[in-house]
Amino acid sequence: MIGEYFLESSYIVASVLFILGLKMLSHPDTARKGNLWAALGMTLAIFTTIFFHEGIHNVLWIFGGILLGTVIGWMMAVKVQMTAMPQMVSFFNGMGGGCAALISLREFPNIEASGSMMNGESLIILLGLMIGTVSFSGSMIALGKLNGNIKDIRVPFMQYINTLVLLSLVSLAVYIMMQTTPVNTLLYGLFALALVYGFLFVMPIGGADMPVVISLLNSFTGVAAACGGFLYNNQAMITGGILVGSAGAILTILMCKAMNRSLVNVLLGAFGGGGTAVDKERGSVKEITITDAAILLSYSHKVIIVPGYGLAVAKAQHSCHELEKLLEKKGVEVKYAIHPVAGRMPGHMNVLLAEADVPYPKLAEMEEANPQMATTDVAIVIGANDVVNPAAETDPSSPIYGMQIIKVLDAKNIIVMKRSMGKGYAGIENELFFHDKTRMLFGDAKDSLQSLVNEVRSI
Amino acid sequence: MEEILKLIFQNKEAIFIVLLSIFLGIEVISNVPAILHTPLMSGANAIHGVVVIGGIIVMGHADPDNYMALGLGLLAVILGTLNVVGGFVVTNRMLEMFKKKPNK
Structure with a gap:
């Protein structure tokens, strides 16, 4: 008993x-x-x-x-x-x-x-x-x-x-x-x-x-x-x-x-399915060299980093933090803009960046980051795609229409780090990559970030 | 009608627990910052591993000569334990990364 x-x-x-x-x-x-x-x-x-x-x-x-x-x-x-x-x-x-x-x-x-x-x-x-x-x-x-x-x-x-x-x-x-x-x-x-x-x-x-x-x-x-x-x-x-x-x-x-x-x-699985808004007329993609990117970043006042699944796959969070520290030392204000569903799970990016010792106050949630975009010199998109796709705001026929995005287009310059021109998880085209303000930096996120760190250091 | 009322009366404690737990769950989760969504989901995942207790009871009540029952019970205990141990360890690993923050 x-x-x-x-x-x-x-x-x-x-x-x-x-x-x-x-x-x-x-x-x-x-x-x-x-x-x-x-x-x-x-x-x-x-x-x-x-x-x-x-x-x-x-x-x-x-x-x-x-x-x-x-x-x-x-x-x-x-x-x-x-x-x-x-x-x-x-x-x-x-x-x-x-x-x-x-x-x-x-x-x-x-x-x-x-x-x-x-x-x-x-x-x-x-x-x-x-x-x-x-x-x-x-x-x-x-x-x-x-x-x-x-x-x-x-x-x-x-x-x-x-x-x-x-x-x-x-x-x-x-x-x-x-x-x-x-x-x-x-x-x-x-x-x-x-x-x-x-x-x-x-x-x-x-x-x-x-x-x-x-x-x-x-x-x-x-x-x-x-x-x-x-x-x-x-x-x-x-x-x-x-x-x-x-x-x-x-x-x-x-x-x-x-x-x-x-x-x-x-x-009902409406996402990523029969998107009609694919393959419209698109401009050409403009690439940027590591040196140019390093100079652009070093002479900015404010930089916002938008991480995505690509960062996680490349395990580039440490290099990313290194770049951030280096830029801060040069007097550049650096922040991270975290989309709630960036990566494969809500909070996924936060966990990864925390692993690399990025301090909390540097992480801005979407609502906090978007108003700051207009005063941002460079937005660096690292391995993110759908969460920065302007089609979510402008194209009603897009499968992701209505989703809130990080409005990188409001920033003065945009650097997109990507492995290739492959599509994001939702499988749709992203016109951001073809925008006038956008410069592409192709390659593995970790390698690109590491070269960028070396380049910035030598300036 | 009387049947339903009787059912409610007979299970009133359980119904109380359920209702209060529902509100508690909502209350606890509502103020969580997005940073913690993944660890929280993982932590909650570990907590529903409490189902392993059911597995233990199934196993504990199985007739030692009934291999079918023993097998089912053993499998239930193993699956439940996986849920508990894996869930808590994964959550801990995620949170470990937050721990070494330099800013206090």
């Missing part, structure tokens, strides 16, 4: 730690501590469950599983490149969804039907299975898309197929509940259908929208975990799950807002 008291008390402590942890995670100074607190709460909840939850057998097996999961998870998390972080989050999210689905698969035959399956227990188990499975297969597709293994597939009638699959999924769940006993074969059918739906759900969504999808699936997994909590009447699971469910939903909406698009618009 005392064990049970201890268990429930530990769940209360764990829930408080989750809440405090999440709260602290939303402030830069306390974020790291917040993460550790949440981890502490989790460790506590896991061990008290093993030792004090009633009727726990197979303890060795459990420890074996935990050990294996810890070693694999730890190694993956430590080894992953900073640029591949979004993939990692997606993977771990899928694992959580899979876990929730397995719980439902296992507990379904144990439902006490007593003549009717129309009860809360069945509902929770079926919901947990469906949501967890969709989260699992969806996350795996999102992972493949971010890695570039899976291309966007978009068939015109995809929406109808998806709606149809979703309807059959719900109907099958209802049908299962209309039975008098738990029917396993029907459940496996539901499982398979949910796998397919997760796949179809993410498939038409453009690669650039994956962060939004991951955040949404993150929220889904939270709800699936909470379903498990209802099933076992486990408060730690309910609080943790619902907390993440609602926080994830809000985060998803914040991300959509940053792109000035609605969630529906994102989910």
